[in-house]
Amino acid sequence: MSEVILDVQDVTKTFTVRHGGAGARGRIQAVGGVSFEIRRGETLGIVGESGCGKSTLARCIAQLLPVSSGSVAFNGVTLTGLSRRQLRSHRREMQLVFQDPYASLNPRRTVGDIVAEPMRVHHRGTSEQIRDRVADLFRLVGLDVSSLVRYPHEFSGGQRQRIGIARALALNPQLIIADEPVSALDVSVQAQVLNLMADLQDELGLTYLFIAHDLGVVRHVSDRVGVMYLGELVEMASAEALYQAPAHPYTEALLSVAPELDDGRARTRERIVLAGDVPDPSDKPEGCPFHPRCPVAQDICRRVKPTLEVADDGRAVACHFPRRR
């Protein structure tokens, strides 16, 4: 087994928000005690519904947001608590790809400039070397080198996401944190970008932290998958095991209702339609966060919060009554 590249320990992120007129300050725990490791060369998928804290988690890991507690270690170096200056050299090894390729590219700069910028900022080579590198990157992500001098609005959504990926790769990072990289794209284009990301991983030995709400996409790209609910990891296992036999009732329900092509090959699973909405993170339920919507909740679930228990097979579940198969 290869070495651990990213070690996330008990990361918690709490926001203080003002709501109501009485100046009452509420505390929203967006991420609550999340721990996991990523090994070099693997893809860890994080899946969850909107508001589950997966994007906040990504930002905390990338040190774009300070954690409230816990630690993030990258290549054995603890990043949390480092100064901006100290972070700089570590940060370039860890790059982000964002959801919205429309919003994350400066509209007034040519795409060649956009991709070259990180190298200029970090003084990587002469302007000539940088120019060559940008051209290489464009070829790498399947873009025409002649389009270097064009502006972001001249590209389609899929091409813009390729530009975003090229920019992320500019400094030869080891880890790519991709936050919903394909959810704004059409299906056929989405498939192209997913294939590109898989090719780049093989070619460059990249490690991915892949965050998305689409179960199929996450299944497709990930070696291991973590499921988040209300800011907490409720289950984590190999993609195969998780999708074949989900142990947490939330994972099970989520998988059972994901729309699937009824082409005779699909599984025949009973649909579990959960009642109600995800609770407001500022008003997290006592005990297990999932208990108000859980079809198998017992009395203990309302009182005692289950911890994420790691079983022998490496599967971790935070549930008092996990499904055993």
Next chain:
Amino acid sequence: MLWFAVRRITSAILVMFSISVLVFLIFFATPGVDPAARIAGRSATPAIIAQVRHAFGLDRPLPIRWALMMDHLFIKQDLSSYVNIGSRVVPQITQAAPVTLSLVIGAAVIWMILGVAGGVIAAANRGRFIDPIIMFVGIAAVSVPAYWLGEVVNLITQGGLHHSIFSWVPPSGFVPLTQSPGEWALHLIMPWLTLAALYAGIYARVLRAELVNALNEDYVRTARAKGLSERRILLRHALRCSLIPIVSLFGLDFGALVGGAALLTEVVFGLPGVGLLTYTSLQNLDLPVIMGCVMYGAFFVVLANAVVDIAYAFLDPRVRVV
């Protein structure tokens, strides 16, 4: 709601306190400005100036002088002018305020009616000939300076045509509402129209832009899918949402105008309002009057903002405080 009021009043007091300190420092602590010399007159001997300085408390430390002035202005209400000795500040303002309020409130009613009507008609007819016509009239009204328009209005109504079609327009001046409501309105009608022209033009243009945006919103598509008439969609759905920015604009403009920004209109039409008072006091460097006028203006700006907040909450449930 109570919390809202408490917060508002606290912030109002804070704002007025800071403004009073600021104005005080600008006019009293600026080197080269010596109120005592002003009060004492042009040919005063140093001894007289020193005497005046002592009599007016001008030789005491700045914070004390500020406190004394506030005491005279707000509590004793007997602060008097440095220039026209004996003439008190508070009565001057209470005499000028009704003039300005009459002018601005009347004009505000007119410009809101004209502005909203113009904006709605233009938005409803976008793409047709009436839309650019309204927008052109709007921009023309915005571009014409108030004092120029006022002078032209005077020239027409008081000059050549005064003896024919404009014989009903009285000479400039002010008649209090309590004295004769008819005369009050008649004296103010031309100033109202002059002042309203500028703002009606701006409001019509802003509202039209807001409405055109609103008409592209998803909820308007929903309203169409419900089978509602275009008229209803425009007036009940789009307009209601578009009025929100108009209201905040109105709060700012109204507060500023009541606070003295209607000066030019007041001068042109000979209306003895707060603008005119501020202007004269600034010219004479009559510090107590300046302070009084500024405090009065600040009060109305703060008040107008509070009213806007309440109107906001009424129009937009999303900002309603619990």
Next chain:
Amino acid sequence: MSFATRAGVIRAVDGLSMSVERGETVGIVGESGSGKSVSMYSILGLLRDANVTIEGSVLFEGREILGRPDSELRAIRGKDIAMIFQDPMTALTPVYTVGWQIAEQIRQHTGASKKQARKRAIELLAEVAIPDPARRVDQYPHEFSGGMRQRAMIAMALSCEPSLIIADEPTTALDVTTQAQILELLGQLQQKRGSSIVMITHDMGVISEVAHRVVVMYAGRPAEIGTRTQLVREPRHPYTWGLLGAVPRLDSKRTRLITIPGTPASPLDVPEGCAFAPRCAYRFDRCEERPALHGDDHLDACWLEEPDKVRLRRAIEEAS
């Protein structure tokens, strides 16, 4: 149907013929720019622009509705044909209560009094399973969650007992678990009331779970029309193969996805001949000519011979 724009005339929808039977759900699937939404908006007169021209014929319950004056269409919209939109965040007017907005539609089409309409609005909210409807009726859209807002939209659509509901990406903006709730609700209501649904979506998974029949659109033209089973199990058009192959599956191992090269054709610049040909791996000489939609109950617009289609499709299936 075409738009006149500064860039020239855009044929946003071109040669779409389809029918919806009573009680049936027809899915229209396609990527962005495929004309799936505009086609439905246009027949209802929702595209209010002098630059839009629509040709052809739209029969609703045996009556021609195309070219009718807006006043007549208004009487149909919201009453006989109701719509549900994609983004429940923006589809309700933010400054009125949910109940008011439902009541507004009821009062528009029936002579109901304010009181009756409000009572009906509460009943409708209860029918779409909104908890505590008597209280919720007086709340504003921003006080509802995304899923509840979409339920409110459905309640509004149902308010005048329409015979046809057009749902434009009704679950795209929602989470998976909420999507499941909404799809289940729509299914239940359809069974109870026997209304027809046209479901516009880009999601083949959703289509294959709810639609009886499916229309696949590409660049404003229908590429393939058939029953759900035909479309998903025996797709005939190479574009449909691509669409199905591009969907990452929950049950299969990590493999390469089948992709369609290039990007969806822009309605501004629809290729000559078969619109899909430039992205098609199987194109040949004939594709320079535009293929007609052909077939009996399972139609497609592709020049490939029937046996070739079956052979190619098998090959793709085995590869994945």
